Amino acid sequence: MSPPFRVLPRLDDTNREFWTGGAHGELRFWRCQDCGFYLHPPQPICPIDRSKRLAPEAVSGRARVASFTINHQPWMPGLELPYVVAIVEIVEQPSVRLTTNIVNCEPGAVRIGMPVRVVFEHHADPDGDVYLPLFEPDPEAS
Numbered sequence: 001m002s003p004p005f006r007v008l009p010r011l012d013d014t015n016r017e018f019w020t021g022g023a024h025g026e027l028r029f030w031r032c033q034d035c036g037f038y039l040h041p042p043q044p045i046c047p048i049d050r051s052k053r054l055a056p057e058a059v060s061g062r063a064r065v066a067s068f069t070i071n072h073q074p075w076m077p078g079l080e081l082p083y084v085v086a087i088v089e090i091v092e093q094p095s096v097r098l099t100t101n102i103v104n105c106e107p108g109a110v111r112i113g114m115p116v117r118v119v120f121e122h123h124a125d126p127d128g129d130v131y132l133p134l135f136e137p138d139p140e141a142s
């Protein structure tokens with residue numbers, strides 16, 4: 001089954017690690033090497049300590065649902081209805097929030113605070129393949 005149509009991000013040096021980490025099964029964010037703060041969206045300077053020593057690092061891929069809506073409208077072709085648009089917070093640093101879809105789950109079963117884990121949706125693209133981070137229920141979460 002081919003993935004649904006998506007508007008794909010344009011890759012550049014600041015976001016490439018985020019959008020292509022899925023090739024290695026990794027959810028990656030820029031992280032301050034001095035204080036450990038994750039920067040998302042990417043910024044050139046750490047907002048905590050003004051450090052410029054930043055590097056991409058993988059996180060666990062675990063997160064919690066902060067909010068969600070169940071979408072019954074076919075805003076984009078190819079998406080199976082209904083689908084869940086959610087904001088998730090990564091467990092390492094809840095201020096890092098991603099707007100994403102919850103997949104492999106009945107839309108009616110999604111709850112605020114539900115533990116989820118990343119799964120990647122691969123999109124081949126002549127400008128560089130993209131791996132969209134989506135989330136599914138995490139069966140190993142306590």
Ligand SMILES: [Zn+2]
Binds near residue numbers: 032035047
């Ligand atoms: Zn810092």
